[in-house]
Amino acid sequence: MQCIICKKDKPHDKFTEEHIFPDSIGGNIILDCVCKECNDFLGHSVDSNLVNHVFVQFNRLALKIAGKSGKIPNPLAEGYINDSQEKIQYIFNNSGIPKELRIFPKIQIFSGDNGILEIQIDADVKDRDKLTSIINKKLKRLGLDDLSKEEKQKIENAQPLPGERPLIRKTIAIDIFRYKRAIIKIAYELAYYWLGATYLNDEIGELLRLSIMDNSLEGLWLKKYPINAHIDLIGEKPIFPYWTDEKDHHIGLIQRFDSNLICCIKIFNIFQGIIIISKNAHLYPTFINKFIAINAQTQESRESDLETELLKIIESIITYSGI
Numbered sequence: 001m002q003c004i005i006c007k008k009d010k011p012h013d014k015f016t017e018e019h020i021f022p023d024s025i026g027g028n029i030i031l032d033c034v035c036k037e038c039n040d041f042l043g044h045s046v047d048s049n050l051v052n053h054v055f056v057q058f059n060r061l062a063l064k065i066a067g068k069s070g071k072i073p074n075p076l077a078e079g080y081i082n083d084s085q086e087k088i089q090y091i092f093n094n095s096g097i098p099k100e101l102r103i104f105p106k107i108q109i110f111s112g113d114n115g116i117l118e119i120q121i122d123a124d125v126k127d128r129d130k131l132t133s134i135i136n137k138k139l140k141r142l143g144l145d146d147l148s149k150e151e152k153q154k155i156e157n158a159q160p161l162p163g164e165r166p167l168i169r170k171t172i173a174i175d176i177f178r179y180k181r182a183i184i185k186i187a188y189e190l191a192y193y194w195l196g197a198t199y200l201n202d203e204i205g206e207l208l209r210l211s212i213m214d215n216s217l218e219g220l221w222l223k224k225y226p227i228n229a230h231i232d233l234i235g236e237k238p239i240f241p242y243w244t245d246e247k248d249h250h251i252g253l254i255q256r257f258d259s260n261l262i263c264c265i266k267i268f269n270i271f272q273g274i275i276i277i278s279k280n281a282h283l284y285p286t287f288i289n290k291f292i293a294i295n296a297q298t299q300e301s302r303e304s305d306l307e308t309e310l311l312k313i314i315e316s317i318i319t320y321s322g323i
């Protein structure tokens with residue numbers, strides 16, 4: 001059996017389920033022709049850039065979509081109290097419901113000749129009165145002396161509680177590039193899903209495959225592989241004007257356009273991609289334009305040919321407008 005990612009022939013038991021749209025964002029269409037090694041690689045190096053993208057994490061939190069660990073991501077979980085080094089953690093339970101707020105004070109202690117020792121204390125805000133004994137325990141473990149009387153007093157007299165509405169400082173890194181490879185992966189696998197094994201001989205398919213496997217690309221990626229793709233934030237110019245109401249859905253479609261096959265992908269209402277997946281549409285004479293919508297929350301999917309889907313939309317517009 002041939003793996004569609006590394007193209008190696010391997011025995012059946014070396015294959016595992018590959019989710020075309022990652023399962024951490026509710027994807028439920030599965031391929032069985034990706035070997036375990038490639039599956040792991042795709043999970044760590046490709047899909048992770050999409051499912052852990054900060055914009056996607058906000059959506060997963062809002063829709064309560066857990067990852068493989070069973071945890072719902074929370075991009076706002078940790079921050080620092082304004083102008084201080086005191087860490088604050090907003091803890092959500094596994095169902096994504098806010099549970100408690102913890103504050104981790106950072107305390108400076110002057111330790112002999114060595115200057116300043118900074119330690120982060122794992123203490124609940126309620127345990128402030130126990131701080132000095134917690135610090136002493138920590139110091140003992142480090143082989144250092146107990147707090148001096150002055151230090152003890154300084155900590156006890158501090159104003160540890162932030163105000164009613166503390167300002168939280170949080171640094172967020174936004175990936176503007178890596179997630180695109182994950183969308184190329186979805187396009188490549190969707191193409192195989194609908195076009196079948198013939199697609200493994202497609203010139204453009206081969207370029208997509210190589211770019212998915214190439215981990216060394218960084219910013220050079222689209223230059224190294226001449227792929228015709230536009231992948232970006234949806235912003236004000238959705239290429240899916242008909243489906244933006246379905247903001248908790250992922251959408252994929254493949255459509256014939258002259259001698260090309262074009263794949264369009266929407267991830268929530270965040271990212272969109274339009275990718276030429278073949279310049280030899282004649283190789284697939286029986287192919288009928290395809291459509292799939294996946295509800296990220298319920299994992300229910302709606303798959304049909306594109307014309308049927310568009311007819312349904314036109315019907316609903318007509319009904320809605322009362323023509």
Ligand SMILES: [Zn+2]
Nearest residue numbers: 003006035038
């Ligand atoms: Zn493989």
